[in-house]
Amino acid sequence: MSKFHLNIQELVQGEFELKKVNLAFVFQVNCPGCFxxxxxxTNNLYNLFQEKVGFIGVATAFEDFEYNNEKSLNLLLHNGEMVGETKKYYHSNYNLSKYPETLNFPVAFDSMTTSEAFINSDKIELMCKNIPNFKAFSETEKQLLIQKVKAHYTQIPLIAETFTLNQLRGTPSFVVFDDNYTVLGHYFGHQNQDVLKSKFEDLLG
Structure with a gap:
């Protein structure tokens, strides 16, 4: 089973406690759907399961870097301030200038690196190893794939490591993992609370 790679800067809010079952909520500040x-x-699940499940919110950035950054995250956490498309949505639909909820769970910002540093590290190989049947590839096929992946990420100015290493499809994403960081479940987009609630209950026995 695949491993969850949690590469973050220091926590901006709260303390993350690794437990037998954990949830990473990966979001962007400039993502109305995340809000x-x-x-x-995530707030509802945290209120229900915080004693038994470890929670961490990871603010990430794969686009709109002028909005999706640690400064915007701090504005949200400390003042409820929104930015970009999220701000436009809440203002036009609800005439709200500040987000009406607080984030009750621990939150960190994704570890950001340059494309040059990323492709020259061992992280490309780490990503490729998670590809199904990669071990069965010939050495030539492995090297061709690694070069192709490197060429792709050369074109991206900033790389968010948690988002990229786990090959997440977008935001919001929810990753359930254990105390060995083995992925137990992965969910993308709008989710029914009962789906994740049932997952937690099954895993907790």
Whole structure:
């Protein structure tokens, strides 16, 4: 089974306690859907399971870097201030200038690196090893794939490591993992709370 790679800067809020079952909620500050669905869902799950499940919110950035950054995250956590498309959505639909909920769970910002540093590290190989049947590839096929992946990430100015290493599809994303960082479940987009609630209950026995 694949491993969850949690590469973050220092926590901006709270303390993350690794438990037998954990949830990483990966979001972008400039992502209205993360605020409409993701944060309320994670808050509800945190209120229900915080004694038995470890929670961490990871603010990431794969686009709109002028909004998706640690400064915007701090504005949200400390003042409820929103930015970009999220701000426009809540202002035009609800006439709100500040986000009406607080984030009750620990939150960190994703570890950001340059494309040059990323492709010259061992992280490309780490990503490729998670590809199904990679071990069965010939050495030539492995090297061709690694070069192809490197060429792709050369074109991206900033790399968010948690988002990229785990090959997440977008935000909001929810990753359930154990105390060995083995992935137990992965969910993308708008989720029904009962799905994750049932997952936790099954894993907790």
């Amino acid at each position: 409409i669905y993701g944060i309320p869902l």
